[in-house]
Amino acid sequence: xxxxxxxxxxxxxxxxxxxxxxxxxxxxxxxxxxxxxxxxxxxxxxxxxxxxxxxxxxxxxxxxxxxxxxxxxxxxxxxxxxxxxxxxxxxxxxxxxxxxxxxxxxxxxxxxxxxxxxxxxxxxxxxxxxxxxxxxxxxxxxxxxxxxxxxxxxxxxxxxxxxxxxxxxxxxxxxxxxxxxxxxxxxxxxxxxxxxxxxxxxxxxxxxxxxxxxxxxxxxxxxxxxxxxxxxxxxxxxxxxxxxxxxxxxxxxxx
Numbered sequence: 355x356x357x358x359x360x361x362x363x364x365x366x367x368x369x370x371x372x373x374x375x376x377x378x379x380x381x382x383x384x385x386x387x388x389x390x391x392x393x394x395x396x397x398x399x400x401x402x403x404x405x406x407x408x409x410x411x412x413x414x415x416x417x418x419x420x421x422x423x424x425x426x427x428x429x430x431x432x433x434x435x436x437x438x439x440x441x442x443x444x445x446x447x448x449x450x451x452x453x454x455x456x457x458x459x460x461x462x463x464x465x466x467x468x469x470x471x472x473x474x475x476x477x478x479x480x481x482x483x484x485x486x487x488x489x490x491x492x493x494x495x496x497x498x499x500x501x502x503x504x505x506x507x508x509x510x511x512x513x514x515x516x517x518x519x520x521x522x523x524x525x526x527x528x529x530x531x532x533x534x535x536x537x538x539x540x541x542x543x544x545x546x547x548x549x550x551x552x553x554x555x556x557x558x559x560x561x562x563x564x565x566x567x568x569x570x571x572x573x574x575x576x577x578x579x580x581x582x583x584x585x586x587x588x589x590x591x592x593x594x595x596x597x598x599x600x601x602x603x604x605x606x607x608x609x
Contacts, residue, residue, distance in 0.1 A: 392574040397581060400574035414582060416559035417548050420476075421590075424483025425544040429537055432488045436495025436533075441517075441525055446500065457493070461486040461547060465554065479551035486547045487540035494536025498529025531602060538594040545587055560586075 374394050380386065381393030392400075404410030439445045439453075464485055472478035502525050510520045552561030560579050567576035 388573070389571055390573055392577055396574040397577035400572075401578035401581060404575065404578055410563065410578070410582070413558065413560050413563045413579075414586070416557065417545075417552065417561065417583075417586065420479055420483060420548040420551065420557065420559060421541075421544045424480050424548065425487050425537075425541055427480065427484040428487035428540055428544065429491055431484065432491030432536070432540070433495050433533060435488075436492040437499055437521055437526070437529075439492075440496035440499025440529070441521060446496070453493075457489055465550075469554070474555035474557075476557065479548070479555060479557055482551055483544050483547045487544040490539040490543065491533065491536040494532040494539075495529060498532030499525050501532075502528045534594075534598045534601060538591070538598065541590055541594055542587060545583070545590070549583065 378393050378395065381388065381391055381396075385391075401410070439449050461482060465482055468478045468482050468485075472481060506524050506528070507520065510524055515523070548559065549561035549564070551557060552559035553565045556562055560583055564576055564579040564583075567573070567579060
């Protein structure tokens with residue numbers, strides 16, 4: 355890391371510490387009732403207590419499971435459909451109207467249909483998460499495949515390469531930066547929808563923990579769950595960044 359990046363990292367930590375200090379000051383001065391706004395010390399104590407004596411670890415595992423399964427299903431389907439559509443100009447022409455109809459559709463409008471069809475089950479949650487998370491991946495894949503240099507396709511045609519070989523050896527490596535960016539964005543969507551499904555369907559996870567804590571006016575437990583959700587999003591984003599650096603290391607070498 356360069357000295358400049360180290361200074362920026364220290365500054366970002368300082369800003370975060372400042373927000374925590376302001377939060378503690380507001381709690382100590384009772385600007386908001388402690389019933390609704392506990393201090394960070396009480397929230398941290400509730401977080402530690404939830405892991406040591408409660409079932410917070412199980413709730414975290416439940417949310418991670420819902421997020422991972424939905425995101426993986428969206429990734430596989432999104433890349434496959436995006437590759438199929440993006441590699442064919444004819445497919446893009448005919449499928450584009452349907453995509454433009456479905457893409458802006460709010461996931462909240464799909465949830466009642468999913469509940470009516472699948473009930474308040476894990477399958478419903480998987481469908482909703484996958485439906486919401488597939489769009490960034492599929493659209494990024496379509497864009498990546500459509501943006502492949504046309505001369506590469508001409509060379510592949512001259513070499514009489516099969517369609518599968520063109521996709522795997524030419525189009526997919528070229529579109530990989532767009533695909534990874536879409537997967538990273540969809541991971542956040544998957545986390546949000548996991549919490550929503552857990553709240554609505556009563557599934558085991560952090561969303562259910564937060565809901566029960568709010569109903570019981572256990573504000574420290576509520577804030578502990580919210581902090582844990584934020585940490586989950588942060589660390590999964592870091593994990594995706596590391597994966598992106600590994601998958602796209604060839605770009606750095608090429609430069």
